[in-house]
Amino acid sequence: MSLKIKDLPIEDYWLSGNPSCPGCPASLGLRLLMKTLGPKTIVVIPACCSTIIQGAYPKTSANFPILNIAFAASAAAASGIVEALELKGRSNVNVVVWAGDGGTVDIGLQALSGAAERNENIVYVCYDNEAYMNTGIQRSGATPYGAWTTTTITGKKEHKKNLPLIMAAHGIPYVATASISYPIDFITKLKKASKIYGMKYIHLHSPCPTGWRFPSSKTIEIGRLAVLTGTWVLYEVENGIFKLNPPSNVLIDRNKRKPVRSYIKIQGRFSHLTEKNIDELQRYIDRQWETYLKLLSIGKIY
Amino acid sequence: MEMLETPLSKPSEGSAGITGYWRTFKPVINKSKCVKCLLCWIYCPEGTVIRINDSVDINYMYCKGCGICANECPTKAIDMVLEEEI
Incomplete structure (x- = not known):
């Protein structure tokens, strides 16, 4: 049975009046995360925007326990918490890592890979805003080709690192991609992940109005366009079985995908792109889809 | 010896102050058009x-x-x- 918006709990553990920018996807993501998992949750946050938007002493906008930790250490710290809880005999507590893309695909990758290899009982959520937004929009491994950042002023030359598939290569029980524009899909995946024992990885695509240079009201619209153009693909790998989720499952046919142009033309970070660059982005997306279609035809990938 | 009070932040709304002051445009709901789909509620980042x-x-x-x-x-x-x- 699919979840409905009306069935979601009214309670929020992520409180209003926090210092996030207007239209912030990280704030929305944290709100949905805590709404889903409830108060019996310990969240580990490395250096990222979410460290700042917890608010300054003596107030905090988080009505749940948070461990703030160094960039590279989030998955390792969460592993320690899981072990400690197991020793204390407390098995009903969710241990969640909430990390940005820099703290996941670049700096935190080593600890994350280690935790995945040990199959620690963690829900790892990476909210991917495609650059180091907290420190002033520097490029990360998750920044897409052509995107302007303060360290790639003529546009990034390399393509985005495909971390969900790297995590799937670890053979962990659950890997999923989600988008902030599809909250029911994200919440369903979180609920599923919290019930599985072992390492769970969810990659949450999060359009950032400040860093991507678009009006704050367009956060959800741009996230949706990323999915409908096929730039971001919603899928899950559960015990090795690869499955596309709606609406990505109807985008298998190339003609049903919107052209990537409709996604990038409303973002300031892509405003300098030439026709050649846009074609390259489109080719990359089509190549990625060929990979996903191959995985889909294999079915059980590990 | 008396323990020092730890600098522990307490959960509270408005950790960045009254953030309503940041606003330039104010959302006003027209209740007669509302179909109670709750999309605004689920999508509000705050x-x-x-x-x-x-x-x-x-x-x-x-x-x-x-x-x-x-x-x-x-x-x-x-x-x-x-x-x-207004």
């Missing part, structure tokens, strides 16, 4: 769209006026009004 059963209201004290609710409303029941005009 949690400032208050849900009372199936109807919605806005907490203007902390609403930052990002405009996501107005942009996502399927019946265009939310208008963004310039603050000075």
